[in-house]
Amino acid sequence: SQQGEEDPQALSIQEGENATMNCSYKTSINNLQWYRQNSGRGLVHLILIRSNEREKHSGRLRVTLDTSKKSSSLLITASRAADTASYFCATYNQGGKLIFGQGTELSVKP
Amino acid sequence: DAGVIQSPRHEVTEMGQEVTLRCKPISGHNSLFWYRQTMMRGLELLIYFNNNVPIDDSGMPEDRFSAKMPNASFSTLKIQPSEPRDSAVYFCASTLGAHMDEQFFGPGTRLTVL
Numbered sequence: 001s002q003q004g005e006e007d008p009q010a011l012s013i014q015e016g017e018n019a020t021m022n023c024s025y026k027t028s029i030n031n032l033q034w035y036r037q038n039s040g041r042g043l044v045h046l047i048l049i050r051s052n053e054r055e056k057h058s059g060r061l062r063v064t065l066d067t068s069k070k071s072s073s074l075l076i077t078a079s080r081a082a083d084t085a086s087y088f089c090a091t092y093n094q095g096g097k098l099i100f101g102q103g104t105e106l107s108v109k110p
Numbered sequence: 111d112a113g114v115i116q117s118p119r120h121e122v123t124e125m126g127q128e129v130t131l132r133c134k135p136i137s138g139h140n141s142l143f144w145y146r147q148t149m150m151r152g153l154e155l156l157i158y159f160n161n162n163v164p165i166d167d168s169g170m171p172e173d174r175f176s177a178k179m180p181n182a183s184f185s186t187l188k189i190q191p192s193e194p195r196d197s198a199v200y201f202c203a204s205t206l207g208a209h210m211d212e213q214f215f216g217p218g219t220r221l222t223v224l
Contacts, residue, residue: 030210031210033212035215041217041218042114042201042203042215042216042217042218043153043201043203043213043215044215045212045213045214048211048212088153092210095166095168096165096166096210097155097158097166097169098143098155098210098213099155100152100153101152102152103152
């Protein structure tokens with residue numbers, strides 16, 4: 001079963017707007033990671049937030065983690081057309097495997 | 111740093127043929143992962159190695175799939191015989207230290223089995 005589930009499955013916004021993607025997971029975690037995948041390319045690690053952290057920033061990215069609700073959100077501020085990609089959250093399960101959700105497909109229109 | 115290198119980038123083969131996918135992890139990384147991505151099943155972990163030793167191969171779909179890591183700088187994923195349902199993008203990823211760290215992905219191999 002999926003360890004992480006993203007919501008929404010698809011998101012379409014205008015350039016300059018903010019994009020928010022959510023992720024829910026099922027078991028206790030050591031950390032939660034967000035990855036980006038451009039069409040036809042490999043995944044690129046964006047940010048890692050540890051279980052004892054509540055918020056983390058990296059450039060235009062802001063990630064929050066609520067372990068009580070087993071959820072995380074990824075906010076991309078002032079989006080650009082180049083942000084168009086699929087975004088995945090991932091957590092390690094108890095067997096030590098990194099399990100990815102199905103992803104959110106973000107489309108930023110110029 | 112060249113990043114994770116995979117070859118070939120694209121492979122088209124006929125059902126029944128043997129397929130070998132290759133991966134060179136980032137130098138110094140000691141964990142290596144093979145994933146398969148399809149529209150239907152998303153991204154699935156097939157197998158991972160730590161210090162060249164297979165740790166968990168429970169994701170390998172069938173005996174037709176095998177993976178090796180003869181040294182720290184090279185791994186192969188072999189499918190023999192290949193079937194049309196094996197068509198997918200296969201990714202290799204590596205990590206530097208503890209395997210719970212971030213993973214660095216290669217560009218993938220797009221496999222089409224006719």
